[in-house]
Amino acid sequence: MSIKETEELILNMGPQHPSMHGLFRMVVHLEGETITKLEPKIGYLHRGMEKLAESRTYAQFIPYTDRLDYLASPHNNWAYVQTVEKLMGVEIPERAEYLRVIFGELARIASHQVMIASTALDMAGWSAWSYAFRDRERICDMYEMTAGSRLTVNIMRIGGMSAEPPEEFWPALKSFLDDTPEMLEEYYGIFFGNEIALGRLKNVGILSKEMAENLSITGPVLRASGVNYDVRKAEPYSIYDRFDFKVPVRTGCDSYDRTIIRMDEIVESIKIIKQAVRDIPEGPVMAKVPKVIKPPAGEVYHRVENPKGELGFYIVSDGTTKPSRVRIRPATFINLQMLPIVALGWKIQDVVAIFATLDAVLGEVDK
Amino acid sequence: MENNELLKRQVEELASRVNGEVEESFGVLVLTVKAPYITETLTAAKQFAEVPCDFLHDLCGLDQVDHFEVVYQLSSLRGPQKLRVKALLNRENPVVDSVTRIWQGANYLEREAYDMFGIIFKGHPNLKRIYMWDDFEGYPLRKDYVTEPIEVRNIVRQRIEGE
Numbered sequence: 200m201s202i203k204e205t206e207e208l209i210l211n212m213g214p215q216h217p218s219m220h221g222l223f224r225m226v227v228h229l230e231g232e233t234i235t236k237l238e239p240k241i242g243y244l245h246r247g248m249e250k251l252a253e254s255r256t257y258a259q260f261i262p263y264t265d266r267l268d269y270l271a272s273p274h275n276n277w278a279y280v281q282t283v284e285k286l287m288g289v290e291i292p293e294r295a296e297y298l299r300v301i302f303g304e305l306a307r308i309a310s311h312q313v314m315i316a317s318t319a320l321d322m323a324g325w326s327a328w329s330y331a332f333r334d335r336e337r338i339c340d341m342y343e344m345t346a347g348s349r350l351t352v353n354i355m356r357i358g359g360m361s362a363e364p365p366e367e368f369w370p371a372l373k374s375f376l377d378d379t380p381e382m383l384e385e386y387y388g389i390f391f392g393n394e395i396a397l398g399r400l401k402n403v404g405i406l407s408k409e410m411a412e413n414l415s416i417t418g419p420v421l422r423a424s425g426v427n428y429d430v431r432k433a434e435p436y437s438i439y440d441r442f443d444f445k446v447p448v449r450t451g452c453d454s455y456d457r458t459i460i461r462m463d464e465i466v467e468s469i470k471i472i473k474q475a476v477r478d479i480p481e482g483p484v485m486a487k488v489p490k491v492i493k494p495p496a497g498e499v500y501h502r503v504e505n506p507k508g509e510l511g512f513y514i515v516s517d518g519t520t521k522p523s524r525v526r527i528r529p530a531t532f533i534n535l536q537m538l539p540i541v542a543l544g545w546k547i548q549d550v551v552a553i554f555a556t557l558d559a560v561l562g563e564v565d566k
Numbered sequence: 567m568e569n570n571e572l573l574k575r576q577v578e579e580l581a582s583r584v585n586g587e588v589e590e591s592f593g594v595l596v597l598t599v600k601a602p603y604i605t606e607t608l609t610a611a612k613q614f615a616e617v618p619c620d621f622l623h624d625l626c627g628l629d630q631v632d633h634f635e636v637v638y639q640l641s642s643l644r645g646p647q648k649l650r651v652k653a654l655l656n657r658e659n660p661v662v663d664s665v666t667r668i669w670q671g672a673n674y675l676e677r678e679a680y681d682m683f684g685i686i687f688k689g690h691p692n693l694k695r696i697y698m699w700d701d702f703e704g705y706p707l708r709k710d711y712v713t714e715p716i717e718v719r720n721i722v723r724q725r726i727e728g729e
């Protein structure tokens with residue numbers, strides 16, 4: 200007797216699952232081990248940020264933005280305060296701009312380290328995970344010196360920075376930058392050079408260039424599909440037009456390129472920080488901003504290059520102390536749309552790899 | 567600068583075709599049209615000569631108390647052009663054509679706007695709530711949605727338990 204037909208298996212992965220980075224659930228339809236349909240279910244971490252913003256003043260909303268993409272919280276602060284500054288027409292001091300770049304790029308490195316670590320973990324590479332997390336601790340220490348907290352740092356204010364970094368910050372930063380080439384070599388050796396990792400990632404989950412553009416994908420995922428687009432170059436915000444750096448682009452379109460492109464970005468971030476440390480002027484870190492923040496009526500959309508993609512804020516002001524609407528354009532929420540399309544036809548362990556390379560942070564996906 | 571002129575000319579030409587209004591806000595052109603014209607507007611914007619606005623950054627709902635708006639942020643990966651398109655919807659019957667046929671990336675964004683504002687996107691392949699659970703009542707981001715304070719909610723809960 201032979202089996203002519205197999206029954207379709209519906210499998211629930213998550214929300215509490217080791218491969219899900221946070222509270223994410225997907226319903227997977229399987230034919231044997233091959234995916235025939237995938238449905239992401241989100242909303243387990245939905246806190247209604249956009250609604251909360253409507254009942255808070257402009258300054259009160261800054262700590263909430265930390266909880267969006269909590270692995271790169273300075274970037275969320277940055278996007279939000281710059282939008283409000285644009286709306287009010289505030290010029291911030293030079294030193295504050297440089298400090299914002301330094302902390303922003305440190306956050307990018309930290310976020311990419313977590314990405315590499317967690318991707319390694321999803322491929323069952325425990326030791327690679329510990330290396331990247333060990334190095335990220337040093338960035339957390341630098342946050343702690345300046346802002347007092349290690350994860351949700353709340354380091355920026357409307358009009359500048361919350362604090363001047365203490366004296367011991369600069370030697371710590373310098374030693375960190377000096378050690379980075381060695382760190383990167385370690386990650387290459389232990390993870391990217393590993394045969395199992397290569398086998399799990401190479402040529403898995405192809406996202407073509409046209410598909411990526413049509414799906415509004417941004418960030419490293421888009422650049423790994425061969426599109427040279429970075430908000431820092433396309434529409435330089437802050438002082439990014441003063442630095443000399445490249446936008447890493449890879450054309451593999453697969454999971455491996457989506458992972459290794461973060462290594463290239465760390466190298467560029469280090470270059471930017473080195474230039475910023477060299478050029479940083481003396482001076483105040485806060486502009487003179489009125490105590491009660493009351494932007495004129497109007498609306499503005501502003502975007503920055505978050506480690507995960509493009510983070511945009513669209514603020515509609517009605518001239519009062521509270522915003523009429525704050526719209527957050529989260530990068531990974533939109534990038535996640537590729538998962539049900541790209542995962543079709545792959546095996547179940549490949550879905551874990553594809554999802555890991557998206558670098559989804561559910562705080563940002565669910566807002 | 568040349569690009570800006572070129573874009574402005576084409577946007578104005580498009581506006582006269584779809585009965586829209588053009589204004590400028592913080593250096594970005596804003597084109598406001600009525601909901602039935604939205605597919606025509608966006609298809610044309612995607613195919614502007616030399617300055618195509620072919621990348622959808624964001625799509626969101628907006629409650630203006632007397633009417634709803636759907637805001638599309640467009641730009642391109644190959645140029646500096648930027649355009650914001652707004653569709654005006656009436657409050658009683660907020661219906662607009664889905665743009666998922668133009669950009670697949672609008673899928674989740676439209677589901678979110680439906681979830682938060684109750685805007686119906688005609689032609690959407692899977693218009694379901696995305697953040698809230700399926701039997702949730704009301705649309706949270708509408709201005710008339712009542713968010714009672716926690717104290718009030720606790721009183722209600724105690725009364726139900728006491729009964």
